[in-house]
Amino acid sequence: MIxxxxxxxxxxxxxxxxxxDLSVASGEMCVVLGPSGAGKxxxxxxxxxxxxxxxxxxxxxxxxxxxxxxxxxxLRRHVGMIFQDxxxxxxxxxxKNVLTGRLASMxxxxxxxxxxxxxxxxxxxxxxxxxxxxxxxxxxxxxxxGGQQQRVGIARALAQQPQVILADEPVxxxxxxxARVVLDDLRRAAHELGIAVLCNLHQVEYAIEFADRIVGIGxxxxxxxxxxxxxxxxxxxxxxxxxxxxxARSGEVAGDQAEAVMQP
Amino acid sequence: MSAMxxxxxxAWSAGRILKWVLAGVAAIVVLVWSARGVNLSxxxxxxxxxxxxxLVSRMVPPNLGFLERLVRPVVETVQIALWGTLLAVLLxxxxxxxxxxxxxxxxxxxxxxxxxxxxLRGINExxxxxxxxxxxxxxxxxxxxxxxxxxxxxxxxxFAEAIEEIDAGPVEALRATGAGPVLVxxxxxxxQVIPSWIASTLYRFEVNLRAATILGMIGAGGIGFELxxxxxxxxxxxxxxxxLVILAMVMTADYLSSRLRARILAx
Numbered sequence: 001m002i003x004x005x006x007x008x009x010x011x012x013x014x015x016x017x018x019x020x021d022l023s024v025a026s027g028e029m030c031v032v033l034g035p036s037g038a039g040k041x042x043x044x045x046x047x048x049x050x051x052x053x054x055x056x057x058x059x060x061x062x063x064x065x066x067x068x069x070x071x072x073x074x075l076r077r078h079v080g081m082i083f084q085d086x087x088x089x090x091x092x093x094x095x096k097n098v099l100t101g102r103l104a105s106m107x108x109x110x111x112x113x114x115x116x117x118x119x120x121x122x123x124x125x126x127x128x129x130x131x132x133x134x135x136x137x138x139x140x141x142x143x144x145x146g147g148q149q150q151r152v153g154i155a156r157a158l159a160q161q162p163q164v165i166l167a168d169e170p171v172x173x174x175x176x177x178x179a180r181v182v183l184d185d186l187r188r189a190a191h192e193l194g195i196a197v198l199c200n201l202h203q204v205e206y207a208i209e210f211a212d213r214i215v216g217i218g219x220x221x222x223x224x225x226x227x228x229x230x231x232x233x234x235x236x237x238x239x240x241x242x243x244x245x246x247x248a249r250s251g252e253v254a255g256d257q258a259e260a261v262m263q264p
Numbered sequence: 265m266s267a268m269x270x271x272x273x274x275a276w277s278a279g280r281i282l283k284w285v286l287a288g289v290a291a292i293v294v295l296v297w298s299a300r301g302v303n304l305s306x307x308x309x310x311x312x313x314x315x316x317x318x319l320v321s322r323m324v325p326p327n328l329g330f331l332e333r334l335v336r337p338v339v340e341t342v343q344i345a346l347w348g349t350l351l352a353v354l355l356x357x358x359x360x361x362x363x364x365x366x367x368x369x370x371x372x373x374x375x376x377x378x379x380x381x382x383x384l385r386g387i388n389e390x391x392x393x394x395x396x397x398x399x400x401x402x403x404x405x406x407x408x409x410x411x412x413x414x415x416x417x418x419x420x421x422x423f424a425e426a427i428e429e430i431d432a433g434p435v436e437a438l439r440a441t442g443a444g445p446v447l448v449x450x451x452x453x454x455x456q457v458i459p460s461w462i463a464s465t466l467y468r469f470e471v472n473l474r475a476a477t478i479l480g481m482i483g484a485g486g487i488g489f490e491l492x493x494x495x496x497x498x499x500x501x502x503x504x505x506x507x508l509v510i511l512a513m514v515m516t517a518d519y520l521s522s523r524l525r526a527r528i529l530a531x
Binding site: 072085089108156 | 433434440441
Protein backbone atom coordinates (compact mmCIF):
# COMPACT_ATOMS: atom_id res chain seq x y z
CA MET A 1 0.00 0.00 0.00
CA ILE A 2 2.92 2.32 0.77
CA UNK A 3 6.00 1.79 -1.40
CA UNK A 4 8.97 4.01 -0.57
CA UNK A 5 12.08 3.69 -2.72
CA UNK A 6 15.37 5.52 -2.40
CA UNK A 7 13.82 8.39 -0.42
CA UNK A 8 16.14 11.24 0.51
CA UNK A 9 15.44 14.58 2.11
CA UNK A 10 17.97 17.31 2.80
CA UNK A 11 17.36 20.54 4.68
CA UNK A 12 20.00 22.89 3.38
CA UNK A 13 23.19 20.90 3.93
CA UNK A 14 21.72 18.56 6.55
CA UNK A 15 20.58 15.17 5.26
CA UNK A 16 17.53 13.98 7.21
CA UNK A 17 16.92 10.92 5.05
CA UNK A 18 19.70 9.26 3.06
CA UNK A 19 17.98 6.69 0.89
CA UNK A 20 15.11 4.91 2.65
CA ASP A 21 13.35 1.86 1.18
CA LEU A 22 10.19 0.79 2.95
CA SER A 23 6.91 -0.87 2.19
CA VAL A 24 3.79 -1.27 4.28
CA ALA A 25 1.00 -3.64 3.26
CA SER A 26 -2.73 -3.13 3.73
CA GLY A 27 -3.84 -4.22 7.18
CA GLU A 28 -0.31 -4.04 8.56
CA MET A 29 0.77 -2.07 11.62
CA CYS A 30 4.33 -1.02 10.90
CA VAL A 31 6.20 0.79 13.68
CA VAL A 32 9.22 2.99 13.00
CA LEU A 33 11.77 3.15 15.81
CA GLY A 34 14.80 5.38 16.06
CA PRO A 35 16.48 8.04 18.18
CA SER A 36 15.34 11.67 18.00
CA GLY A 37 16.62 13.34 14.89
CA ALA A 38 16.93 10.02 13.03
CA GLY A 39 14.43 11.22 10.44
CA LYS A 40 11.29 9.35 11.58
CA UNK A 41 9.03 12.38 11.44
CA UNK A 42 10.44 13.52 8.10
CA UNK A 43 9.81 10.05 6.66
CA UNK A 44 6.13 10.18 7.66
CA UNK A 45 5.64 13.70 6.41
CA UNK A 46 7.11 12.82 3.04
CA UNK A 47 4.37 10.21 2.55
CA UNK A 48 1.56 12.82 2.59
CA UNK A 49 3.85 15.57 1.26
CA UNK A 50 3.66 17.84 4.28
CA UNK A 51 7.38 17.66 3.54
CA UNK A 52 8.47 17.60 -0.12
CA UNK A 53 11.04 14.82 -0.68
CA UNK A 54 14.38 15.71 -2.26
CA UNK A 55 14.56 12.51 -4.31
CA UNK A 56 13.15 8.99 -4.44
CA UNK A 57 9.67 7.73 -5.12
CA UNK A 58 6.68 7.19 -2.85
CA UNK A 59 3.65 5.34 -4.17
CA UNK A 60 0.57 5.34 -1.96
CA UNK A 61 -2.31 3.06 -2.97
CA UNK A 62 -1.16 3.10 -6.57
CA UNK A 63 -1.23 6.92 -6.68
CA UNK A 64 2.01 8.29 -8.13
CA UNK A 65 3.74 11.46 -6.95
CA UNK A 66 1.15 14.26 -7.16
CA UNK A 67 1.49 16.95 -9.80
CA UNK A 68 -0.36 20.10 -8.85
CA UNK A 69 -2.69 20.97 -5.99
CA UNK A 70 -5.65 18.86 -7.07
CA UNK A 71 -3.59 15.68 -7.17
CA UNK A 72 -1.92 16.57 -3.89
CA UNK A 73 -5.30 16.92 -2.18
CA UNK A 74 -6.51 13.69 -3.79
CA LEU A 75 -3.47 11.90 -2.32
CA ARG A 76 -4.00 13.42 1.14
CA ARG A 77 -7.68 12.45 1.08
CA HIS A 78 -6.59 8.79 1.22
CA VAL A 79 -3.95 9.32 3.91
CA GLY A 80 -5.02 9.98 7.50
CA MET A 81 -2.55 11.53 9.92
CA ILE A 82 -2.32 11.44 13.70
CA PHE A 83 -0.09 13.95 15.48
CA GLN A 84 1.76 13.90 18.77
CA ASP A 85 -0.32 16.82 20.09
CA UNK A 86 -3.51 15.54 18.43
CA UNK A 87 -3.97 18.94 16.70
CA UNK A 88 -7.72 19.09 17.23
CA UNK A 89 -9.46 22.44 16.79
CA UNK A 90 -10.09 23.25 20.46
CA UNK A 91 -13.29 25.29 20.20
CA UNK A 92 -15.12 22.94 17.84
CA UNK A 93 -17.25 20.02 19.02
CA UNK A 94 -15.83 16.50 18.96
CA UNK A 95 -18.17 15.58 16.08
CA LYS A 96 -17.14 18.61 14.00
CA ASN A 97 -13.50 17.78 14.59
CA VAL A 98 -14.12 14.28 13.27
CA LEU A 99 -16.12 15.70 10.36
CA THR A 100 -13.09 17.78 9.35
CA GLY A 101 -11.67 14.44 8.25
CA ARG A 102 -14.36 14.46 5.54
CA LEU A 103 -13.81 18.04 4.36
CA ALA A 104 -11.93 16.95 1.25
CA SER A 105 -14.96 14.92 0.15
CA MET A 106 -17.68 17.42 1.05
CA UNK A 107 -19.03 20.38 -0.93
CA UNK A 108 -17.32 23.64 0.06
CA UNK A 109 -20.32 26.00 0.13
CA UNK A 110 -22.56 23.97 2.42
CA UNK A 111 -19.64 23.07 4.68
CA UNK A 112 -18.83 26.75 5.19
CA UNK A 113 -22.31 27.28 6.67
CA UNK A 114 -21.87 24.15 8.83
CA UNK A 115 -24.32 22.09 6.76
CA UNK A 116 -23.02 18.55 6.32
CA UNK A 117 -24.33 15.67 4.19
CA UNK A 118 -26.11 13.08 6.34
CA UNK A 119 -23.89 10.31 4.95
CA UNK A 120 -20.74 12.13 6.08
CA UNK A 121 -22.15 12.69 9.58
CA UNK A 122 -22.88 8.94 9.71
CA UNK A 123 -19.28 8.16 8.74
CA UNK A 124 -18.02 10.53 11.45
CA UNK A 125 -20.28 9.06 14.13
CA UNK A 126 -19.25 5.56 13.14
CA UNK A 127 -15.57 6.57 13.44
CA UNK A 128 -16.29 7.92 16.93
CA UNK A 129 -17.94 4.63 17.87
CA UNK A 130 -14.79 2.77 16.86
CA UNK A 131 -12.81 4.74 19.46
CA UNK A 132 -15.67 4.44 21.99
CA UNK A 133 -16.31 8.18 22.21
CA UNK A 134 -19.68 8.46 20.43
CA UNK A 135 -21.28 9.68 23.67
CA UNK A 136 -18.96 12.72 23.71
CA UNK A 137 -19.82 13.79 20.14
CA UNK A 138 -21.43 17.08 21.15
CA UNK A 139 -18.83 18.11 23.76
CA UNK A 140 -16.27 20.73 22.94
CA UNK A 141 -12.98 19.07 22.02
CA UNK A 142 -10.99 20.94 24.68
CA UNK A 143 -13.21 19.47 27.43
CA UNK A 144 -11.75 16.00 26.82
CA UNK A 145 -8.69 14.47 28.46
CA GLY A 146 -5.43 14.17 26.53
CA GLY A 147 -5.98 10.50 25.77
CA GLN A 148 -9.57 11.09 24.64
CA GLN A 149 -8.43 13.95 22.41
CA GLN A 150 -5.88 11.67 20.79
CA ARG A 151 -8.60 9.08 20.15
CA VAL A 152 -10.73 11.82 18.54
CA GLY A 153 -7.64 12.43 16.38
CA ILE A 154 -7.78 8.76 15.38
CA ALA A 155 -11.50 9.07 14.65
CA ARG A 156 -10.78 12.09 12.44
CA ALA A 157 -8.27 10.02 10.48
CA LEU A 158 -10.72 7.08 10.26
CA ALA A 159 -13.45 9.41 9.02
CA GLN A 160 -11.32 9.98 5.94
CA GLN A 161 -11.87 6.26 5.19
CA PRO A 162 -8.17 6.23 4.36
CA GLN A 163 -6.02 3.55 2.79
CA VAL A 164 -3.11 4.68 4.93
CA ILE A 165 -2.77 6.17 8.41
CA LEU A 166 0.42 7.96 9.46
CA ALA A 167 0.88 8.32 13.22
CA ASP A 168 3.70 10.62 14.39
CA GLU A 169 4.59 9.77 18.02
CA PRO A 170 0.89 9.41 18.87
CA VAL A 171 1.45 8.40 22.50
CA UNK A 172 4.47 10.53 23.42
CA UNK A 173 2.39 12.77 25.72
CA UNK A 174 0.22 10.03 27.25
CA UNK A 175 0.48 7.84 30.36
CA UNK A 176 1.13 4.11 29.75
CA UNK A 177 -2.46 2.96 30.27
CA UNK A 178 -3.90 5.55 27.89
CA ALA A 179 -1.06 4.95 25.46
CA ARG A 180 -2.02 1.28 25.21
CA VAL A 181 -5.68 2.17 24.50
CA VAL A 182 -4.58 4.52 21.70
CA LEU A 183 -2.15 2.00 20.18
CA ASP A 184 -4.79 -0.71 20.40
CA ASP A 185 -7.24 1.55 18.52
CA LEU A 186 -4.60 2.02 15.83
CA ARG A 187 -3.79 -1.68 15.55
CA ARG A 188 -7.49 -2.57 15.28
CA ALA A 189 -7.85 0.05 12.53
CA ALA A 190 -5.14 -1.79 10.64
CA HIS A 191 -6.34 -5.34 11.26
CA GLU A 192 -10.11 -4.83 11.07
CA LEU A 193 -10.32 -2.14 8.38
CA GLY A 194 -7.33 -3.20 6.30
CA ILE A 195 -5.61 0.18 6.62
CA ALA A 196 -1.82 0.37 6.25
CA VAL A 197 -0.61 2.02 9.47
CA LEU A 198 2.84 3.59 9.65
CA CYS A 199 3.52 4.68 13.23
CA ASN A 200 6.54 6.41 14.77
CA LEU A 201 7.29 5.48 18.36
CA HIS A 202 10.17 6.01 20.70
CA GLN A 203 9.19 3.38 23.24
CA VAL A 204 10.67 0.01 22.29
CA GLU A 205 8.29 -1.91 24.56
CA TYR A 206 5.20 -0.50 22.82
CA ALA A 207 6.70 -1.36 19.45
CA ILE A 208 7.26 -4.98 20.51
CA GLU A 209 3.76 -5.15 21.96
CA PHE A 210 1.78 -3.63 19.10
CA ALA A 211 3.75 -3.84 15.86
CA ASP A 212 3.32 -6.43 13.13
CA ARG A 213 6.65 -5.30 11.78
CA ILE A 214 9.34 -2.94 13.07
CA VAL A 215 11.58 -0.69 10.99
CA GLY A 216 14.58 0.85 12.72
CA ILE A 217 15.89 4.16 11.41
CA GLY A 218 19.30 5.54 12.31
CA UNK A 219 20.95 8.62 10.83
CA UNK A 220 18.51 8.73 7.92
CA UNK A 221 18.84 5.07 6.89
CA UNK A 222 16.96 1.84 7.56
CA UNK A 223 19.20 -0.09 9.97
CA UNK A 224 16.74 -2.83 10.98
CA UNK A 225 13.66 -4.46 9.58
CA UNK A 226 11.85 -7.43 11.04
CA UNK A 227 9.19 -8.79 13.38
CA UNK A 228 9.09 -7.81 17.05
CA UNK A 229 10.59 -11.24 17.86
CA UNK A 230 13.60 -10.44 15.67
CA UNK A 231 14.29 -7.21 17.55
CA UNK A 232 17.19 -8.56 19.63
CA UNK A 233 19.97 -6.76 21.49
CA UNK A 234 22.13 -6.61 18.37
CA UNK A 235 19.33 -4.93 16.46
CA UNK A 236 18.69 -2.47 19.29
CA UNK A 237 22.37 -1.55 19.35
CA UNK A 238 22.16 -0.78 15.63
CA UNK A 239 19.09 1.44 16.07
CA UNK A 240 20.32 3.17 19.21
CA UNK A 241 24.11 3.33 18.95
CA UNK A 242 25.75 4.13 22.27
CA UNK A 243 22.91 2.79 24.39
CA UNK A 244 22.96 -0.65 25.97
CA UNK A 245 20.05 -2.85 24.97
CA UNK A 246 18.74 -2.85 28.52
CA UNK A 247 18.59 0.93 28.62
CA ALA A 248 17.04 1.03 25.17
CA ARG A 249 14.33 -1.40 26.28
CA SER A 250 13.68 0.52 29.49
CA GLY A 251 12.49 3.48 27.47
CA GLU A 252 15.54 5.70 27.79
CA VAL A 253 15.75 5.86 24.05
CA ALA A 254 14.33 9.31 23.58
CA GLY A 255 17.91 10.50 23.61
CA ASP A 256 16.87 14.09 23.92
CA GLN A 257 15.80 16.05 26.95
CA ALA A 258 12.71 17.58 25.44
CA GLU A 259 11.18 14.22 24.64
CA ALA A 260 12.34 12.67 27.89
CA VAL A 261 10.46 15.34 29.83
CA MET A 262 7.22 14.41 28.13
CA GLN A 263 7.47 10.90 29.47
CA PRO A 264 4.94 10.59 32.28
CA MET B 265 26.95 50.61 56.83
CA SER B 266 23.97 52.44 55.47
CA ALA B 267 20.54 50.92 55.99
CA MET B 268 19.66 51.68 52.37
CA UNK B 269 21.23 50.30 49.27
CA UNK B 270 20.83 51.75 45.82
CA UNK B 271 20.44 48.93 43.31
CA UNK B 272 20.99 50.16 39.79
CA UNK B 273 21.78 46.84 38.21
CA UNK B 274 24.78 46.13 36.01
CA ALA B 275 28.20 47.64 36.27
CA TRP B 276 28.29 51.43 36.32
CA SER B 277 31.40 52.28 34.39
CA ALA B 278 32.43 55.87 33.76
CA GLY B 279 31.46 55.51 30.10
CA ARG B 280 27.97 54.38 30.98
CA ILE B 281 27.43 57.22 33.45
CA LEU B 282 28.58 59.73 30.82
CA LYS B 283 26.05 58.30 28.34
CA TRP B 284 23.20 58.77 30.80
CA VAL B 285 24.28 62.32 31.67
CA LEU B 286 24.40 63.23 27.97
CA ALA B 287 20.96 61.67 27.38
CA GLY B 288 19.57 63.64 30.34
CA VAL B 289 20.99 66.93 29.05
CA ALA B 290 19.60 66.23 25.58
CA ALA B 291 16.12 65.51 27.04
CA ILE B 292 16.14 68.80 28.99
CA VAL B 293 17.20 70.78 25.89
CA VAL B 294 14.36 69.27 23.81
CA LEU B 295 11.76 69.92 26.53
CA VAL B 296 12.81 73.59 27.02
CA TRP B 297 12.83 74.12 23.25
CA SER B 298 9.31 72.62 22.95
CA ALA B 299 8.03 74.67 25.90
CA ARG B 300 9.08 77.85 24.10
CA GLY B 301 7.48 76.57 20.91
CA VAL B 302 4.08 76.13 22.57
CA ASN B 303 4.31 79.25 24.74
CA LEU B 304 4.13 77.16 27.87
CA SER B 305 3.49 79.67 30.63
CA UNK B 306 2.14 79.17 34.11
CA UNK B 307 1.69 82.91 34.41
CA UNK B 308 -0.72 82.87 31.44
CA UNK B 309 -2.63 80.01 33.03
CA UNK B 310 -2.97 81.87 36.29
CA UNK B 311 -4.00 85.08 34.52
CA UNK B 312 -6.60 83.09 32.56
CA UNK B 313 -8.11 81.38 35.58
CA UNK B 314 -10.80 84.04 36.21
CA UNK B 315 -11.97 83.62 32.61
CA UNK B 316 -12.16 79.86 33.02
CA UNK B 317 -14.17 80.37 36.20
CA UNK B 318 -16.44 82.81 34.35
CA LEU B 319 -17.05 80.30 31.52
CA VAL B 320 -17.79 77.49 33.96
CA SER B 321 -20.16 79.70 35.93
CA ARG B 322 -22.06 80.44 32.70
CA MET B 323 -22.33 76.68 32.09
CA VAL B 324 -24.09 75.88 35.37
CA PRO B 325 -26.72 74.83 35.80
CA PRO B 326 -26.81 72.78 32.57
CA ASN B 327 -29.92 73.49 30.55
CA LEU B 328 -31.87 70.24 30.91
CA GLY B 329 -34.52 71.56 28.58
CA PHE B 330 -31.94 71.19 25.82
CA LEU B 331 -31.94 67.39 26.34
CA GLU B 332 -35.03 67.09 24.18
CA ARG B 333 -33.19 68.54 21.20
CA LEU B 334 -30.27 66.17 21.76
CA VAL B 335 -32.24 62.94 21.33
CA ARG B 336 -31.93 62.86 17.56
CA PRO B 337 -28.21 63.80 17.49
CA VAL B 338 -27.45 61.15 20.12
CA VAL B 339 -29.27 58.48 18.12
CA GLU B 340 -27.43 59.63 14.99
CA THR B 341 -24.08 59.42 16.79
CA VAL B 342 -24.76 55.81 17.77
CA GLN B 343 -25.88 55.05 14.22
CA ILE B 344 -22.67 56.52 12.79
CA ALA B 345 -20.57 54.42 15.18
CA LEU B 346 -22.59 51.30 14.34
CA TRP B 347 -22.18 51.55 10.56
CA GLY B 348 -18.66 52.86 10.85
CA THR B 349 -17.77 49.71 12.78
CA LEU B 350 -19.68 47.32 10.51
CA LEU B 351 -18.13 48.68 7.31
CA ALA B 352 -14.68 48.62 8.95
CA VAL B 353 -15.16 44.92 9.76
CA LEU B 354 -16.28 44.14 6.20
CA LEU B 355 -13.23 45.97 4.80
CA UNK B 356 -10.81 44.40 7.28
CA UNK B 357 -11.97 40.81 6.75
CA UNK B 358 -10.44 40.21 3.31
CA UNK B 359 -7.36 42.31 4.09
CA UNK B 360 -6.40 40.63 7.37
CA UNK B 361 -5.59 37.25 5.79
CA UNK B 362 -3.10 38.91 3.45
CA UNK B 363 -1.66 40.89 6.38
CA UNK B 364 -1.08 37.78 8.54
CA UNK B 365 2.45 36.45 8.07
CA UNK B 366 1.42 32.80 8.48
CA UNK B 367 -1.41 32.83 5.90
CA UNK B 368 -0.32 35.53 3.45
CA UNK B 369 0.06 34.25 -0.12
CA UNK B 370 3.49 35.87 -0.36
CA UNK B 371 5.92 37.78 1.81
CA UNK B 372 5.84 40.78 -0.55
CA UNK B 373 2.02 40.97 -0.37
CA UNK B 374 2.22 40.63 3.42
CA UNK B 375 4.56 43.63 3.75
CA UNK B 376 2.53 45.64 1.24
CA UNK B 377 -0.76 45.00 3.08
CA UNK B 378 0.80 45.83 6.46
CA UNK B 379 1.89 49.20 5.05
CA UNK B 380 -1.58 49.84 3.60
CA UNK B 381 -3.13 49.14 7.00
CA UNK B 382 -0.52 51.34 8.71
CA UNK B 383 -1.40 54.19 6.36
CA LEU B 384 -5.16 53.84 6.99
CA ARG B 385 -4.54 53.70 10.72
CA GLY B 386 -2.00 56.51 10.70
CA ILE B 387 -4.38 59.11 9.27
CA ASN B 388 -6.78 60.47 11.87
CA GLU B 389 -10.50 59.93 11.35
CA UNK B 390 -11.08 63.70 11.39
CA UNK B 391 -8.81 64.09 8.38
CA UNK B 392 -10.69 61.33 6.55
CA UNK B 393 -13.95 63.02 7.55
CA UNK B 394 -12.79 66.34 6.04
CA UNK B 395 -11.99 64.49 2.81
CA UNK B 396 -15.33 62.66 2.74
CA UNK B 397 -17.31 65.81 3.59
CA UNK B 398 -15.74 67.29 0.47
CA UNK B 399 -16.53 64.14 -1.50
CA UNK B 400 -20.08 63.18 -0.42
CA UNK B 401 -21.17 66.42 1.22
CA UNK B 402 -22.01 67.42 4.79
CA UNK B 403 -23.81 64.90 6.95
CA UNK B 404 -23.45 61.66 8.87
CA UNK B 405 -22.59 59.50 5.84
CA UNK B 406 -19.23 61.29 5.52
CA UNK B 407 -18.63 60.42 9.17
CA UNK B 408 -19.52 56.77 8.60
CA UNK B 409 -17.07 56.54 5.70
CA UNK B 410 -14.31 58.22 7.72
CA UNK B 411 -14.75 55.81 10.63
CA UNK B 412 -14.85 52.76 8.35
CA UNK B 413 -11.64 53.62 6.49
CA UNK B 414 -9.65 54.46 9.62
CA UNK B 415 -11.24 51.53 11.49
CA UNK B 416 -10.41 49.09 8.68
CA UNK B 417 -6.73 49.88 9.19
CA UNK B 418 -7.03 49.30 12.91
CA UNK B 419 -9.17 46.14 12.76
CA UNK B 420 -7.17 44.71 9.85
CA UNK B 421 -4.07 44.84 12.03
CA UNK B 422 -5.82 43.39 15.10
CA PHE B 423 -7.46 40.63 13.04
CA ALA B 424 -4.13 39.77 11.37
CA GLU B 425 -2.32 39.63 14.71
CA ALA B 426 -4.98 37.24 16.04
CA ILE B 427 -4.39 34.99 13.02
CA GLU B 428 -0.65 35.05 13.64
CA GLU B 429 -1.17 33.86 17.22
CA ILE B 430 -3.16 30.72 16.38
CA ASP B 431 -1.91 27.20 17.00
CA ALA B 432 -0.55 25.99 13.65
CA GLY B 433 -1.18 22.33 14.56
CA PRO B 434 -4.89 22.13 13.67
CA VAL B 435 -4.23 23.98 10.40
CA GLU B 436 -1.55 21.44 9.46
CA ALA B 437 -3.91 18.62 10.45
CA LEU B 438 -6.66 19.97 8.19
CA ARG B 439 -4.25 20.45 5.29
CA ALA B 440 -3.18 16.84 5.81
CA THR B 441 -6.77 15.66 5.28
CA GLY B 442 -6.70 17.11 1.78
CA ALA B 443 -9.17 19.91 2.57
CA GLY B 444 -9.01 22.96 0.30
CA PRO B 445 -7.75 26.36 1.46
CA VAL B 446 -11.22 27.85 2.10
CA LEU B 447 -12.28 25.01 4.38
CA VAL B 448 -8.89 24.98 6.14
CA UNK B 449 -9.51 28.64 7.05
CA UNK B 450 -13.16 28.13 8.01
CA UNK B 451 -12.53 25.10 10.24
CA UNK B 452 -8.90 25.53 11.30
CA UNK B 453 -8.39 29.29 11.61
CA UNK B 454 -11.77 30.95 12.28
CA UNK B 455 -12.69 28.95 15.41
CA GLN B 456 -9.36 30.00 16.92
CA VAL B 457 -9.66 33.74 16.14
CA ILE B 458 -13.39 34.50 16.45
CA PRO B 459 -13.39 35.43 20.17
CA SER B 460 -10.49 37.80 19.71
CA TRP B 461 -12.06 39.28 16.56
CA ILE B 462 -15.35 39.97 18.35
CA ALA B 463 -13.50 41.58 21.25
CA SER B 464 -11.55 43.82 18.86
CA THR B 465 -14.76 44.78 17.06
CA LEU B 466 -16.49 45.73 20.32
CA TYR B 467 -13.48 47.81 21.31
CA ARG B 468 -13.57 49.46 17.90
CA PHE B 469 -17.25 50.34 18.39
CA GLU B 470 -16.32 51.98 21.68
CA VAL B 471 -13.58 54.04 19.99
CA ASN B 472 -15.90 54.91 17.08
CA LEU B 473 -18.58 56.19 19.43
CA ARG B 474 -16.06 58.56 21.04
CA ALA B 475 -14.87 59.67 17.61
CA ALA B 476 -18.47 60.11 16.39
CA THR B 477 -19.14 62.64 19.16
CA ILE B 478 -16.70 65.13 17.59
CA LEU B 479 -17.31 64.41 13.89
CA GLY B 480 -20.17 66.92 14.02
CA MET B 481 -17.71 69.76 14.63
CA ILE B 482 -16.62 69.50 11.01
CA GLY B 483 -20.08 68.78 9.71
CA ALA B 484 -19.90 65.02 9.53
CA GLY B 485 -22.99 64.36 11.65
CA GLY B 486 -23.67 63.49 15.28
CA ILE B 487 -23.87 65.37 18.57
CA GLY B 488 -20.66 67.36 17.96
CA PHE B 489 -22.62 69.73 15.74
CA GLU B 490 -24.93 70.75 18.61
CA LEU B 491 -21.92 71.19 20.89
CA UNK B 492 -20.16 73.57 18.52
CA UNK B 493 -23.27 75.55 17.58
CA UNK B 494 -24.23 76.09 21.22
CA UNK B 495 -20.75 77.51 21.88
CA UNK B 496 -20.90 79.74 18.83
CA UNK B 497 -24.24 81.11 20.07
CA UNK B 498 -22.78 81.58 23.59
CA UNK B 499 -25.43 79.18 24.97
CA UNK B 500 -23.00 77.71 27.49
CA UNK B 501 -25.71 76.02 29.54
CA UNK B 502 -26.64 74.06 26.42
CA UNK B 503 -22.95 73.26 25.88
CA UNK B 504 -22.78 71.83 29.39
CA UNK B 505 -25.74 69.57 28.64
CA UNK B 506 -23.98 68.33 25.50
CA UNK B 507 -20.81 67.55 27.42
CA LEU B 508 -22.74 65.64 30.09
CA VAL B 509 -24.66 63.63 27.49
CA ILE B 510 -21.43 62.76 25.65
CA LEU B 511 -19.88 61.67 28.93
CA ALA B 512 -22.89 59.46 29.71
CA MET B 513 -22.80 57.88 26.23
CA VAL B 514 -19.10 57.13 26.29
CA MET B 515 -19.21 55.70 29.80
CA THR B 516 -22.18 53.49 28.99
CA ALA B 517 -20.48 52.16 25.86
CA ASP B 518 -17.22 51.55 27.75
CA TYR B 519 -19.03 49.68 30.49
CA LEU B 520 -21.16 47.51 28.21
CA SER B 521 -18.35 46.70 25.80
CA SER B 522 -15.82 45.82 28.49
CA ARG B 523 -18.37 43.54 30.22
CA LEU B 524 -19.18 41.83 26.90
CA ARG B 525 -15.52 41.48 25.93
CA ALA B 526 -14.64 39.92 29.26
CA ARG B 527 -17.47 37.41 28.86
CA ILE B 528 -16.50 36.50 25.30
CA LEU B 529 -12.80 36.10 26.04
CA ALA B 530 -13.56 33.97 29.10
CA UNK B 531 -15.68 31.45 27.16
